[in-house]
Amino acid sequence: MAKDFDTTTGADLSREELTSVMTALEPDQIISTKERHHCPRRRLTRTEMILFWALRIYLVFMVGVVVYQIWTSVR
Amino acid sequence: MKERKTTSEPRGLAVPQSSVVITHEDIDRAHDREQVSATRARRGFRPRLRLFWLLIGPGILVMLGENDGPSMLSYAATGARFGIGFFVPVLVLTFLMACVVQEMTVRLGAATHRGHAELIFDRFGPFWGWFSMIDLMVGNFLTLVTEFIAIRAGLGFFGVRPAVAVVGALLVLSVALMTHRYWTWERIILGAAMFNLVFVPVALLTHPHWGAVGRALVTWKPLPGGLTQETVLILLALIGATVTPWMLFFQQSAIADKGLTINDIRMGRLDTVLGAALATVAALATMLATAPLFAHHMAAANFEAAEFAQALQPFVGYWGAALFALGMFEAGMVAAITISTSSAYAFGEVARRPHSLNLPFRQGKSFYLVLLVEAIAAAGLVLIPGIPLVYIVLLVNVIAVLAMPPALLFLYMLVNDREIMGALVSPMWANVLALGVVVILIGAGLLFGISVIAPNALALLGGG
Numbered sequence: 022m023a024k025d026f027d028t029t030t031g032a033d034l035s036r037e038e039l040t041s042v043m044t045a046l047e048p049d050q051i052i053s054t055k056e057r058h059h060c061p062r063r064r065l066t067r068t069e070m071i072l073f074w075a076l077r078i079y080l081v082f083m084v085g086v087v088v089y090q091i092w093t094s095v096r
Numbered sequence: 097m098k099e100r101k102t103t104s105e106p107r108g109l110a111v112p113q114s115s116v117v118i119t120h121e122d123i124d125r126a127h128d129r130e131q132v133s134a135t136r137a138r139r140g141f142r143p144r145l146r147l148f149w150l151l152i153g154p155g156i157l158v159m160l161g162e163n164d165g166p167s168m169l170s171y172a173a174t175g176a177r178f179g180i181g182f183f184v185p186v187l188v189l190t191f192l193m194a195c196v197v198q199e200m201t202v203r204l205g206a207a208t209h210r211g212h213a214e215l216i217f218d219r220f221g222p223f224w225g226w227f228s229m230i231d232l233m234v235g236n237f238l239t240l241v242t243e244f245i246a247i248r249a250g251l252g253f254f255g256v257r258p259a260v261a262v263v264g265a266l267l268v269l270s271v272a273l274m275t276h277r278y279w280t281w282e283r284i285i286l287g288a289a290m291f292n293l294v295f296v297p298v299a300l301l302t303h304p305h306w307g308a309v310g311r312a313l314v315t316w317k318p319l320p321g322g323l324t325q326e327t328v329l330i331l332l333a334l335i336g337a338t339v340t341p342w343m344l345f346f347q348q349s350a351i352a353d354k355g356l357t358i359n360d361i362r363m364g365r366l367d368t369v370l371g372a373a374l375a376t377v378a379a380l381a382t383m384l385a386t387a388p389l390f391a392h393h394m395a396a397a398n399f400e401a402a403e404f405a406q407a408l409q410p411f412v413g414y415w416g417a418a419l420f421a422l423g424m425f426e427a428g429m430v431a432a433i434t435i436s437t438s439s440a441y442a443f444g445e446v447a448r449r450p451h452s453l454n455l456p457f458r459q460g461k462s463f464y465l466v467l468l469v470e471a472i473a474a475a476g477l478v479l480i481p482g483i484p485l486v487y488i489v490l491l492v493n494v495i496a497v498l499a500m501p502p503a504l505l506f507l508y509m510l511v512n513d514r515e516i517m518g519a520l521v522s523p524m525w526a527n528v529l530a531l532g533v534v535v536i537l538i539g540a541g542l543l544f545g546i547s548v549i550a551p552n553a554l555a556l557l558g559g560g
Binding site for chain 2 (some may be wrong): 025034038039041042045046047049050051052053054055056059060061062063065069070076077079081082083084086087089090091093
C-alpha cells in the first residue's frame with residue numbers, strides 16, 4: 022500500500038496534525054497497524070467444520086435445484 | 097514517496113507498540129472522528145442531533161440499498177398478484193429479520209474496525225475466506241445485472257433508450273466515486289437513497305384500504321390460497337429482498353471505513369433501525385401501490401418495471417406512474433453503487449489491497465477497478481439482446497436466500513468470538529433471534545427445493 026500521506030496535498034504533516042490524527046483514531050484504526058497485526062486464526066472444532074461443510078453442500082445442492090428449475094422452465 | 101513514522105500509543109487495545117505510518121486514509125478518517133468527538137463532548141439536544149447526523153449512514157444505506165431493483169419488483173409483483181393480505185406482515189417480519197442480522201455487523205465492525213471478509217479470512221483461514229468472497233462476488237454480480245435491468249426499465253418509461261440509460265447510470269456511479277472521500281460519498285448516496293420513498297405518494301394516490309392493511313398486519317389474512325410453487329417463490333423473493341449476504345459485507349466494511357468505534361454502537365443500532373423503518377415504509381408502499389392491479393384482476397405476471405408503471409397509470413395518473421418508474425430507476429441506481437462497493441471492499445480485504453472510499457484513485461486502484469469493472473460487466477450483460485432478464489431477476493432473490501445460511505454462520509461465529517469481541521459478544525437473546533433467522537432461511541430454501549423437485553408434495557404440506 023502506498024504510504025504517501027502527503028502526496029495529494031503536497032504538504033507535510035506538522036507535529037500537531039500528527040498528534041491530532043493519533044488522538045482521533047484508535048490504535049487499531051490506523052491502516053499501517055491494521056496491516057501488520059491481523060486477527061489470529063482460530064482452530065475450528067469438529068462440529069464447526071461439519072456445520073461449515075453441511076451448509077456448503079446445502080448451497081451447492083440448492084443452486085443445482087435453481088439451475089434445474091430454470092432448465093425446465095426454458096424447456 | 098514520503099513517510100511519517102511515529103510511535104503509536106495504544107489505548108488499552110491489544111496492538112503492540114511499534115512505529116506506524118500515517119496515510120491519506122488515516123488523515124481523512126481522523127478528521128471525521130474529530131468532529132464526532134467534539135460533538136459528543138457537548139451537551140444538549142442539538143449536539144445529540146448533530147451526533148446522530150454524523151454517525152448515521154451505513155445502516156440507512158444498507159437497508160434502502162437492499163430495496164433494490166429486484167426487491168421493488170418483487171414487492172410490486174406480490175401486491176399485484178395477492179393484494180393486501182398475508183404477505184404484508186411477512187414483509188414486516190423480513191425487515192425485523194434484517195435488523196437482527198445487521199445489528200450484529202454493527203457490533204462486529206465497531207469492535208474490530210475490520211470488514212467482514214477480512215475477519216472471515218483471518219479467523220477461519222484463506223480457504224473459507226476466498227470461498228465466502230467468491231460467493232459474494234457471484235451473488236453481487238447477478239444482483240448488479242438486475243439493478244441495471246431496473247435502471248433500464250425505469251428510464252424506459254420516459255422513452256430513454258436502454259444503452260443511454262445504462263451508460264448514464266455508469267457515469268453517475270463513477271461521478272459518486274470521484275469524491276475520494278467516504279463522508280461525501282455517503283452523504284450523496286444517502287440523499288439519492290431517500291428517493292426510495294417516492295413509492296409512498298404513489299401508494300397514497302391509489303387510496304389504499306387502510307382497514308384491510310391493519311387487519312392483514314394483525315391477522316396475517318387473507319392467506320394466499322394454499323402452498324403452491326408460486327407462493328413459495330414469492331415468499332423466497334420477499335425474504336431474498338431484505339436479507340442478503342452483500343448487506344453483511346457492506347455494512348461492516350462501511351462501519352470500519354467510517355471509523356465507528358464501540359462508543360458509537362448505540363447510534364449504529366439506531367441508524368440500522370431507522371434504515372429498516374424507512375425501507376419497510378417504501379416496500380409496503382410499493383406493495384400497496386400495485387394492489388389495485390389485484391383488485392381489478394389485471395394480470396401482472398411480467399416483472400418488467402416499466403410495465404408495472406404503465407399498468408398503474410389508470411389508477412394513479414401519468415405523474416403517479418412516472419414516480420413509480422423513477423422509483424425503480426433510483427432503486428437500481430443506489431443498489432448498483434452500494435453492491436459494487438461491497439464487492440470492492442471484500443476483494444480488498446481478502447486480497448490485502450487498500451480498500452477505502454477515502455483513498456485517492458492512485459492509491460486505491462484495485463479497489464476502484466474492481467468496483468467499476470463489476471458494474472461495467474453487469475451493465476454490458478443487460479444490453480445483450482435476447483438475454484432472459486426475467487429469469488435473472490427471479491434467480492437473484494432465490495440465490496440470495498440460499499446463500500444466506502452459510503454467510504450467517506460465519507457472522508454468528510464471529511459475533512460470538514470472545515477473542516475479537518470481548519464483552520461485546522452476542523447476548524443469549526440475540527443468538528436465539530439469529531438462529532431463528534437461520535432456521536427460517538433454511539426452511540424457506542428447503543420449501544423451494546420441494547416445490548421444484550416434488551411439486552405434488554407441496555399439496556400435502558400446505559393443501560395448495
